[in-house]
Each structure stands twice: as structure tokens, then as C-alpha cells.
Amino acid sequence: MSSLPPAWRLRAKTAVVAAALAVSVAASLPTPAAHAEGSTPPVLSDGFGLTQVAGATEVHSPTDFTFTVTTRQLSGQHRIRVFLPRGYGDDPGKRWPVAYFLHGGGGTVDDAAAAPALRSDSMITVVPDGGLKGWYADWVMQNTSVGAANWETFHLTQVVPFIDANLRTIADRGHRAVVGLSMGGSGALHYAQARPDLFGHVASLSGGIDFGMAEIRGAVLATELNLTGAWCAASTSTPSGTGRCTGYGPTVDSDAVFGSPYPVFNADRVWNAVNPAATANLSKLAGTEITLYTGDHDIIDRYTAIAAHRVKTRLDRLGLPARLVDYGDGSTLAPTCNGGHNYGCWAPALADYVSRLETSFANAG
Template sequence: MTPPQRLTALGAALVLAVLAGAGTARAAPAPATPAAASPVQALPAGVPPFVNGFGLTLLPEDTQVNGPTDFTLTVTTGQLSGKHKIRILLPATYASDPGRRWPVTYFLHGGGGNVDDVMAAPALHTASMITVVPDGGLKGWYADWLMQNTAEGRADWETFHLTQVVPFIDANLRTRADRAQRAVVGVSMGGFGSLHYAQSRPELFGHTAALSGGIDFGMWQVRAAVLGTELDLPGAWCAISNSGSPGSGRCVGYGPVVDSDAIFGSPYPVFDADRVWKAVDPAAPVNLARLSRTDVTLYTGSDDLIDLHTAAAAHTVKARLDKLGIASRLVDYGDGAALGPGCDGGHHYGCWAPAFADYVPRLEAAFAAAG
């Protein structure tokens, strides 16, 4: 008898209950010009001029100016339903140094999060690089979904980010548009996204960092977390992108319920039903081999019910990279005592903020060394 290929809400709840109970360069070429680029009405004062292109249409009236070097654009695209934000943090001297080009770091937020989560990691707003924070959806999982007829509508997140946002930024800002000067980093769901994007498009990203990432799809606990976000089960991966303080109890929602097969298809490892999960698994050796020229960094705690599993995933990835002869850096900060006073080893920005404070200077040095 063929096993069921979809996980029911009750079944996912039971799986997740078990999970919860497990402890209960050179000067860059001039930026590309988008085909058929069209000027848009003036953006608010202080925001550099932008033009539509690469499938993105700006909504100038929805622009938010958060500060002199911090603004949020709103765009529409045929790849996604609805409006979507892109938050941009510029170096303090971006406007006053018009002859200079800058490296770019893309920050991918976690599930249930949004572009404003970057403010919980102040190290990402620096004097030496541009930081771009594209919307990743409440449960987009940085993927082109298999199902496009769910309550979420069109959901081609990977195409949006890699074929639209990246060239759009290079065309409109003074970037260093080469892989040695471009990084992708993320937390939790965004940790999966950062490692997956670096593997999917190694010609784009020379640096990647995953913090407490869901980076081993061979683990049923990680698959269960994805399913929980699809089914919007409370506590599925509670506080997956919690910018509150440790122990705050803040949990997030993941938007409307969608089919448990919506993103990556069936999770069951039977008759190759889970072939998409395996194809995009960041921990798969065939995918890790694509990082041979990439600067890879992993951070994780190991002292709560979530990071207990992200630590296992990170150590698996590190061991496989070592076996492949690919250099990488893993920081398992355990209970967080050595990382920072706000870190308890848990799955939140109390740990991720000091982890970024450790990582960003290293990234800046790598950018500088690239020339």
C-alpha cells in the first residue's frame, strides 16, 4: 500500500510535538543597465535615484525613510503576489564619496520575520559595505514553490532574489558587482537560504554565513520545522526569527495555511517522493562541493530545543566540508556564555547580534583583501 504523500495538520502537530519534547577584487565593472529601464517619480529626499528594471516595479509612495543611510523600497514583481519590501543600509559616506563603489551583503531574515529584523543586528550597518535586506516572506524558505495556487499566491522567492533583486541593486547603487565583493548571510530559515543561494549561484556570492540555520534537510527535525511553517502550527519552530530578548516568550505566525507539499513537495523518503528536498539540501555533498571557492562560516548555539538541532546540522555540514577539503569556519557557542551577555545559547537575536559582531569584521577584512 502506498503511504500517504501529504502530512496532515494532526500528523505534523504530532511530529512537532516530538521535536518540542526532545528536551519537552579589483574595480568592478559599471553596473548593468536593466533592459527597458523606465524612470520613476522622485523618491523621498535622501534616497538615491532608482529606476524600474529586472522585473521589479517601484512603488515610490510606499518608500520609507528610516534615516539618512537607511531606507526601505517597496516593489511589485510578477514572481510574487502582493507588495514586497527591500530595506537598504548604506555606508555613512555613500553620498559624500560619489567616486567609490562598495561591497554588498545580503541579509536573509528568518521565518515569521521581515526586513526590519536587521535592526536587531547592528553590526550589519557598517561604514564599509552596503547591506540589502529583501523580503523573504513569512515562510518563503528562499525557494521557488512547487505549488503556485496556494493562499500565498505566486511564490518564486529564489527567482525574485537572485535574478531580480541582485541585478536591480547593482544597476541602481554603486556596488562592487563581483562575487569577491558580495556576501549572503542569514538566520534560521535565512540560514538555509544563505547556504542554498551560495550553492545555487556560486558565481554571485564569494562569502556566506548561516546562523542557527536549518541547513540539513536530511534531519527530520528540520523538515518538520518547514512543514510547521506551511501549516502555521503554533510552536512549530517557535520564535524562529525572534528579535526579542531571551525567554521573552514571543512567538510568531507564518501566514495562511498551505499544503504541506507546497514548497518542496512530499517530505516522505519513500519511492523518491522527497526528491526536491534532497536536491536542495544544503548538507548534501554534491551541493557542498559547489562551495569550493566560497568563504563559508557557520554559527550556532546548542542550548535550547531549536539550536540543539541546528548545532547537529552545522556539525554535519562542517564535517562534510572537511571531508571535501573545503575550508570553513564553525562557531558553536554552546550556552552563549563566551559569545555575549545577552546570549543564552538560544535561537534569537540575543545570540545572533553578537555572532554578527564577530563575523562582520572578518567579512570586511575579506572584502578589503579582495581589492
């Protein structure tokens, strides 16, 4: 493992405890099979590099199921949870908007259960595995203890077309959104920038969206080095954030995800290239509906608030409209929210966002 200078080692350790955030094909698609309400979930067909694991599907209800896939882009098996609208089976000819929800570091696809609003009757919600510390990136290093780690390729070139081929989605950017929290908030904004042809709507909640901040780089390092702490507990699927987080998985090199984090002789060029807060990347969001949420009342969301306000300022300078909701101590958001990095705030924030997204989808025709 590459050694960290003392200052960066301290940042990495304190990042998790204090400031971590970890924090197209529509015309050619086959018609998915009709699905009757009250029956088992739809039968899905392998494709786009994804192979389903036989016998691994978890059926929570006919409109809530989790299937498991393998892919050459990632080592191991990976779960994808799907929430269908309750009326999905009523009209076999009807197609639906779709939202992709990206969970936080140390989390799983089951974290989505902590936000009831994600079970919308107006859209399909897809929750793909993002890894304990995947950071929604194709890693610089592919030979670490976690093996192949091409998370961005997995999500954008495999999962999205797989879902469009197997479920009755409206497969255009006006009817497709990406939303994430903490590590997933960073991933959501990056994905919307990387593939504006796919996503017409993006939301980041308490996201680590400015890689120019040493505190956020420290958060990534902390996940690589598996330095668990207070935020890790908050990333679980319990609304109060009191559930137990098992950590970020095997320790990997501190340069594994984005390369060297040190701003010396352009060593941090990958960080800069994919920084969601970089003006060049934000400019790619022209025509995209952008929403940012953050609290500012614990030592973690103190930094997500700084990042969110920086991004909003840069979007304003670019003339790109965006909605920023800084709910501060949480008192204006919901009784469950203390302004911190937890589902007590994220669940009501998602309720606010999903209701607005439903309207935007409806207006898209």
C-alpha cells in the same frame, strides 16, 4: 491539504515548539546617480522585473530606507530594506561591497534592526523580504492561498541585479556575501550553492541547513501548517527574542514548498535536490568563504548544532575550508547569549562575522 501520518504530524507540531528553524552584470550596469550625504535616499529606477510601489518608501534616515516592490514572481507587495555606509555620499565615484541578509521564518526585513553590526560603514547591506515561510525557494505549488511564490528567482535574478544597477556596488563575487539566520541560514547556504558566480562569502547562523534531518523537515511542515510556537517569538526583532511573532501566514498544503517530505519511492526528491547539506551541493562552494554559527543550549539550537557539525564534517571531507563557531551555552560569545535561538546570540555572532567580512572584502581589493 495532504494528510500527514501521525508520526510526521507530531514532528510538525513539535518542530516549531521545540526544533523549528523556521529553522555578473557589472560591466553592463548603468552608473547609479550620485547621492549627497545628508539628503534623501538615492532615487531608484525600476527594472529586472521589479516595480516600485509609489509612496511606499519608508525613510528611517538618509542611509537607512525601505522600499516596496511588486513582481510577477510573487503575489502581493514586498519590502526591501537597505543600510548604506555613512560615507556613501562622500565620494560619488566610490563603489562598495554588498552583503545580503536573509531573515528567519515569521520575521520581516525589520528584524535586521536587532543586529547593529549590519549597519556597517564598510559595505552596503540589503535585507530583502523572504516571506513568513518562503524558505528561500521557488515553491513546488504555485496555486496555494499565498499565490505565486518564486522566492529564489525573486532574490537571485531580480533583487541582486536591481541593487547593482541602482547603488554603487562592486558587482563581483569577491565583494558580495549572503548571510542568514534560522530559515535564512538555510537560504543563505542554498543561494551560495545555487549561484557561486554571485556570492564569494556565505554565513549561516542557527540555520536549518540539513534537509536530511526529520526535525528540520518537520520545521518546514510546521511553517506550512502555521503551527506557531516558542521559536516564532524568538524570530522577532527584539534582541531578547521576547517580541511577539504573528505566525507564518495562511495555511498551505504540506507539500507546497518542497513537495512530499516522505522518503518513499523518491517522493522527497526535491528536498534531496536542494538540501544544503548534500555533498553534491556542498562541493559547489569551492572557493567560497564559509562560516557557520550555532549554539546548542536550547531544544531548537540543539538541532541546528547537529546540522552545522554535519555540514562542517562533509566540507572537511571535500577539502573545503570552513569556519564553525559552536558557542554552546553562549558564555564565550556574549553576556546576552544563552546559547539559544534568539537575537541575544545572533546579534553578537553577526558582530563577529561582519568584522571578519569587512577584512575579507578589503583583502579582495
